[in-house]
Each structure stands twice: as C-alpha cells, then as structure tokens.
Amino acid sequence: MRIVIAGGHGQIALRLERLLAARGDEVAGIIRKAEQGDDLRAAGAEPVVLDLESASVEEVAERLRGADAAVFAAGAGPGSEVGRKDTVDKGAAVLFADAAVRAGVRRLVVVSSMGADPDHRGDEVFDVYLRAKGEADAHVRGLDSLDWTILRPGALTDDAGTGLVRLEARTGRGPVPRDDVAAVLAELLDTSATSGLTLELISGSAPVPVAVKAVAGN
DSSP states (O other), X not given: OEEEEESTTSHHHHHHHXXXXXXXXXXXXXXXXXGGHHHHHHHTOEEEEOOTTTOOHHHHHHHHTTOSEEEEOOOOOTTOOHHHIIIIIIIIHHHHHHHHHHHTOOEEEEEOOTTOOTTOOOOSHHHHHHHHHHHHHHHHHTOTTOEEEEEEEOEEEOSOOOSEEEEESOOOSOEXXXXXXXXXXXXXXXXXXXXXXXXXXXXXXXXXXXXXXXXTTO
C-alpha cells in the first residue's frame, strides 16, 4: 500500500513509518520543516514538506492522491499554546480529512486522545485540547465518503512495546507505549472491518493482531 501520514516527524509517526516500510509499504510523511526529512528517510519514509496550518485543502489533496490510506498523527504538542490546539489538533485534522475526501482516499485512521469530547468543560490548556480533538473526531465521523477509524490511546510512554494491548470502545484509563500504538495503527490500516469504530487503547494482555481482529468482529 501507499500510505500518507500527517505529522510525519512525530514520535508515533516515526515508529509507524519504520513498521510500514519494513513490511514493504510505500510511506510518505508530511512534515513542516525540511530539516526533519533525514529522520523520515532513515525510517524508510518519503518526506513531504507542507505546513498543515497554512495549506489549502487542494494542496493537501494533491499530496494524498494515489494513496491507499492516510493516517492523521499530527499534534501541536504538550508545550504548545492554546491557539495551536485549534489550528493543529482541530484545524489540521479537519483539513486532512476533507483533503482525503477530495483526493478519493477512503481509508483514514486518526490518532485522537482518550477523553476527547467536543463538550468537554474547562479552561485549562488540556481542556481546550480535548475539545479540539473531540471536534475534529466529530467532523471525521460525519464524512460518509471515508472509511475512518479513530484511535484514542491512553497515557503515552516511551517504554519498550510489549505487543500486548487492550483495544475496545471503552477501556478505562491507563498507559500505553508509543511502540504499541504504532503497532496497532499498522494493524488497523490492514483491517478495513474496523471502519466506523472509535477505539480506546491501553496496555493489556491481548497480542496486537488478536486485539484488532476482536474489535473487527473476527
């Protein structure tokens, strides 16, 4: 498959790029800065320089044309200001989904956040973030021409992945290594029967392929 990843230099995205390239997929990662390109090439991915905060839908669609699937893994980051929660965590996600529709790319997997909710209350930066992610997820769910899956990981860690997870509509809170998030994303891309599902992910006892097949009804 050819897979295009938004937020291609992110910690989860780089892990995912390595996994996809190792299994023979053609991978492109959208990045903001050209100097990030070497890291993507080292992961086996083609760097595509494009700022999702200023790009048009058509510009993003042009980068998506010919892809078999797309992954939204971009984020403003924990140290970013409130305004970027709206322009990246919401705005870029909406833009990317709309561009996928225009480019004719049906399969979209979105990395969201546990607790994302457009009606989440509070004025702290993290509250704004959860609302932004929730609003973006709601937009994606409303696009009938996409075969979308929304993944909401728990607290992300840099621990080595175990390959053992809990993946359900509701898991309750818990940690999960970024390695295992990337492994689940790779498996979801291969499992179209998870389309239309919003899934929470934490560490657990099920091997990744088994967990994904279970939610897909297999």
